[in-house]
Amino acid sequence: MKYARNIKGVDPVAKRKIFSICMIGLMVLYLWGCSSLYRTQEDSTQEYSSEVEIEENLFPRKAIQIVVPYAPGGGTDSVARALADAAKKYFNKPVLVVNKTGEGGAIGMTEGVNAQADGYTVTMVTSELVTLPNLGLAPFTYSDFQPILQVNEDPAALTVRKDAPWNTVEDFVLYAKNNPDKIRIGNSGEGSIWHFAAADIGKSTKTKLKHVYFDGAAPAVVNLLGGYIDAVTVSPAEVLTHVKNGELKVLGILSAERISSLPQVPTFKEQGYDVAVSTWRGLGVPKNTPEQVVEILEAGFSKAAQDLDFIEIMNQLELGYKVAGRNEFLEIIENHHQAIKVLIEELGMEAANNDK
Amino acid sequence: MRFDLLMQGFANVLQLNVLLMVVLGVTGGIMVGSLPGLTATMGVALLVPFTFGLPINQSMAMLLGIFCGAIYGGSISAILIRTPGTPAAAATLLDGYPLSERGEAGRALSMSVFASFIGGFSGALIMTFLSPQISKVALKFGPPEYFALAIFGLSIIISVSGNSILKGVMAGIFGLTLSTIGLDPISGYPRFTFGQMDLFEGPAFIPTLIGLFALSEIFKGVETILTREKVDNKITQLLPTLADIKKCWKVILKSSILGTFIGSIPGAGSDIAAFVGYSEAKRTSKYPEKFGTGVIEGVAAAESANNACTGGAMIPLLSLGVPGDAVTAVLLGAFVIQGLRPGPLLYRDHMDVVYSVFAAMMVANIVMFIIGALGVKFFSKVITVDRNILIPVIFLLSIVGSYAMRNSIFDVWVAILFGILGYFMQRYDFPASPILLALILGPMAESNLRRALVISKGDISILFTRPISVILLGLAVVSLISSFVKQKRVEKRLAQEESEAAFK
Numbered sequence: 001m002k003y004a005r006n007i008k009g010v011d012p013v014a015k016r017k018i019f020s021i022c023m024i025g026l027m028v029l030y031l032w033g034c035s036s037l038y039r040t041q042e043d044s045t046q047e048y049s050s051e052v053e054i055e056e057n058l059f060p061r062k063a064i065q066i067v068v069p070y071a072p073g074g075g076t077d078s079v080a081r082a083l084a085d086a087a088k089k090y091f092n093k094p095v096l097v098v099n100k101t102g103e104g105g106a107i108g109m110t111e112g113v114n115a116q117a118d119g120y121t122v123t124m125v126t127s128e129l130v131t132l133p134n135l136g137l138a139p140f141t142y143s144d145f146q147p148i149l150q151v152n153e154d155p156a157a158l159t160v161r162k163d164a165p166w167n168t169v170e171d172f173v174l175y176a177k178n179n180p181d182k183i184r185i186g187n188s189g190e191g192s193i194w195h196f197a198a199a200d201i202g203k204s205t206k207t208k209l210k211h212v213y214f215d216g217a218a219p220a221v222v223n224l225l226g227g228y229i230d231a232v233t234v235s236p237a238e239v240l241t242h243v244k245n246g247e248l249k250v251l252g253i254l255s256a257e258r259i260s261s262l263p264q265v266p267t268f269k270e271q272g273y274d275v276a277v278s279t280w281r282g283l284g285v286p287k288n289t290p291e292q293v294v295e296i297l298e299a300g301f302s303k304a305a306q307d308l309d310f311i312e313i314m315n316q317l318e319l320g321y322k323v324a325g326r327n328e329f330l331e332i333i334e335n336h337h338q339a340i341k342v343l344i345e346e347l348g349m350e351a352a353n354n355d356k
Numbered sequence: 357m358r359f360d361l362l363m364q365g366f367a368n369v370l371q372l373n374v375l376l377m378v379v380l381g382v383t384g385g386i387m388v389g390s391l392p393g394l395t396a397t398m399g400v401a402l403l404v405p406f407t408f409g410l411p412i413n414q415s416m417a418m419l420l421g422i423f424c425g426a427i428y429g430g431s432i433s434a435i436l437i438r439t440p441g442t443p444a445a446a447a448t449l450l451d452g453y454p455l456s457e458r459g460e461a462g463r464a465l466s467m468s469v470f471a472s473f474i475g476g477f478s479g480a481l482i483m484t485f486l487s488p489q490i491s492k493v494a495l496k497f498g499p500p501e502y503f504a505l506a507i508f509g510l511s512i513i514i515s516v517s518g519n520s521i522l523k524g525v526m527a528g529i530f531g532l533t534l535s536t537i538g539l540d541p542i543s544g545y546p547r548f549t550f551g552q553m554d555l556f557e558g559p560a561f562i563p564t565l566i567g568l569f570a571l572s573e574i575f576k577g578v579e580t581i582l583t584r585e586k587v588d589n590k591i592t593q594l595l596p597t598l599a600d601i602k603k604c605w606k607v608i609l610k611s612s613i614l615g616t617f618i619g620s621i622p623g624a625g626s627d628i629a630a631f632v633g634y635s636e637a638k639r640t641s642k643y644p645e646k647f648g649t650g651v652i653e654g655v656a657a658a659e660s661a662n663n664a665c666t667g668g669a670m671i672p673l674l675s676l677g678v679p680g681d682a683v684t685a686v687l688l689g690a691f692v693i694q695g696l697r698p699g700p701l702l703y704r705d706h707m708d709v710v711y712s713v714f715a716a717m718m719v720a721n722i723v724m725f726i727i728g729a730l731g732v733k734f735f736s737k738v739i740t741v742d743r744n745i746l747i748p749v750i751f752l753l754s755i756v757g758s759y760a761m762r763n764s765i766f767d768v769w770v771a772i773l774f775g776i777l778g779y780f781m782q783r784y785d786f787p788a789s790p791i792l793l794a795l796i797l798g799p800m801a802e803s804n805l806r807r808a809l810v811i812s813k814g815d816i817s818i819l820f821t822r823p824i825s826v827i828l829l830g831l832a833v834v835s836l837i838s839s840f841v842k843q844k845r846v847e848k849r850l851a852q853e854e855s856e857a858a859f860k
Binding site: 221 | 400401494496543546554556677689692694699704748751755763764810
């Protein structure tokens with residue numbers, strides 16, 4: 001009633017109604033302000049880079065932020081947090097993790113591309129950096145990022161039930177050749193890296209497989225256990241416990257070398273098929289970040305990646321530990337991009353998405 | 357089942373430092389759960405990084421505490437301010453909020469905490485004794501079964517339609533249409549997104565929920581912000597009265613079993629469980645027409661089902677290594693970081709950990725009951741606040757909540773849009789829950805139908821030749837028909853009563 005008493009002649013109820021409506025109006029305006037602020041920040045990326053050049057000798061002068069395009073608690077998030085934790089002592093500044101989730105990683109990576117190119121916003125990039133743009137599902141390409149460091153790589157593992165009639169990749173391929181479209185092979189979603197892994201097997205062995213898409217690797221594995229599908233191509237960590245328990249077996253690993261968690265399983269290459277598909281994680285910054293800043297970032301995060309605490313966490317997460325410097329990382333990304341592009345063309349997927 | 361290990365598990369949990377973690381977790385969970393936009397998933401996810409350094413017992417005690425606390429906490433704001441703090445509480449508000457509008461907030465809250473406890477505790481018990489058996493059933497759930505489950509879930513729309521089944525079905529179909537926005541679940545093709553990347557995943561679920569329920573109520577509340585009489589919500593009890601318990605015990609037990617089972621199916625979470633429990637309570641009630649107007653059984657059914665789901669969701673996580681819902685997916689990460697990958701091997705090599713988790717789950721539910729009951733008086737202070745202060749505060753929380761989910765301003769607009777929609781729906785007596793159910797179940801039905809057809813190479817008979825899917829589809833038909841028949845019978849009875857009254 002306080003407000004109403006001040007103004008005479010106005011019905012207090014009406015007065016307060018007006019007040020409430022004004023308050024709501026203000027809030028909406030504020031919100032509007034927030035959203036346009038958001039946009040201008042992105043637009044003005046270019047203007048800032050000149051300022052940055054003066055500062056780069058002193059880099060970093062404030063906290064470094066790692067944008068994680070996936071939800072907290074997941075694999076990518078855990079890697080980023082462990083790396084951030086290890087990195088802060090090498091930069092002498094805090095290293096923070098911010099999760100920007102959505103659209104299979106596209107939101108977070110878009111944010112990373114559009115960040116100020118001053119090195120203070122580093123993005124955790126994953127193999128989706130290559131797959132999403134090729135599918136027409138992201139407004140950036142891998143070349144919008146400048147890679148800094150790769151920290152992880154996990155190959156796909158062709159996994160079947162223990163009682164399946166195949167014991168080697170050759171058995172599997174032979175059966176698939178004689179029974180086209182008969183083997184139902186599960187993956188973690190159309191256009192996911194594990195779909196490409198299965199597609200690549202089909203392509204290089206010239207066999208026809210029936211792809212079944214699930215929302216993530218875990219449901220695919222359950223469906224394999226339950227007998228709804230015949231095989232999956234997911235990372236070894238996702239099937240390891242069932243392999244050790246004797247319910248599933250791995251026929252082959254899609255990588256150049258055998259992996260430490262399943263040393264007895266031969267690679268596809270050893271078995272005579274040249275297929276290798278891996279998922280990877282690493283760090284990247286917007287492409288016009290000054291060279292010196294990138295060098296400092298690479299040096300600092302390399303040390304962090306060799307930190308024993310970080311290696312231990314990677315082992316605990318059962319993630320493949322692989323560190324590669326920015327040049328090697330860029331090469332890996334480029335090769336991957338080419339391979340995926342060819343696969344998408346052959347699968348006829350790109351036409352569906354690019355015409356929107 | 358090994359009792360010695362269970363006892364050892366209790367001994368592990370009933371240590372001062374572990375108990376402290378449970379209390380911290382539950383308290384934090386209730387707070388997180390009662391705030392719109394901060395879900396149980398988010399609460400657990402945010403704390404997982406802090407548990408890296410803790411021993412497994414303490415880490416699990418805290419995280420399970422948050423899980424149980426948050427699922428209960430969602431009901432507090434659902435009952436008091438018609439804002440489901442978590443999606444699981446959306447069914448609770450159907451009867452919880454009318455109760456609190458009538459001045460019986462205390463009754464609803466105390467029943468909610470009691471039902472949550474019984475539900476959560478039975479879920480934990482079932483998990484302890486029947487995990488291996490139930491996980492075998494969960495493995496039998498392939499795409500056709502999920503499709504059938506989704507169809508069964510959609511048949512519940514009839515039960516939550518309120519006065520007009522037609523309006524409910526309209527809202528449901530609207531929801532199903534909305535659920536087709538975004539990337540095609542099988543081919544990845546963007547549908548109805550107008551090239552907007554923000555729409556690739558469809559309208560975000562939490563902001564939609566906040567809009568439809570919380571914001572629409574705020575817009576309605578603004579109309580009467582000054583004129584409405586304050587309801588006198590006297591809180592006299594911390595626990596439900598014996599009469600209420602007598603009325604509800606059957607409903608609570610049924611919901612607890614249903615909830616645990618639904619929780620144990622990977623991909624079906626506490627939101628579905630709560631609606632199934634609610635609808636089952638309504639279907640078997642003697643006065644189904646009163647549901648939605650503030651019936652205590654409605655609160656009891658929804659709350660016991662969604663809390664039972666916590667135990668259920670742990671079953672596939674522990675025994676198969678596959679999370680039962682979004683929260684347990686995050687818990688999986690918390691296990692792995694400790695070097696323990698849940699699954700059959702955990703049962704073989706780390707029985708002690710498994711039994712500690714069982715014990716922690718039970719203790720967490722007991723702690724939740726104590727804190728929740730003590731808190732009833734304290735929570736309900738919220739509605740004694742002047743409405744012209746309360747409403748802007750809820751508005752602010754709702755906006756922040758919709759932003760917080762994905763740090764996205766787009767989601768705030770989604771919430772406001774659905775708020776306006778929800779306001780007009782309330783005004784013209786359209787129920788909002790069918791939209792919610794359709795948004796949860798639509799994608800589940802679609803992707804699993806198409807997956808099933810891929811597996812069967814286009815042969816539709818795959819849906820009718822498997823026992824579980826046939827049973828579920830049959831249940832859907834039965835629940836549809838029985839709801840219709842019951843509705844007709846109720847209409848007849850009401851008409852009769854009316855004419856009798858007129859005659860007198």
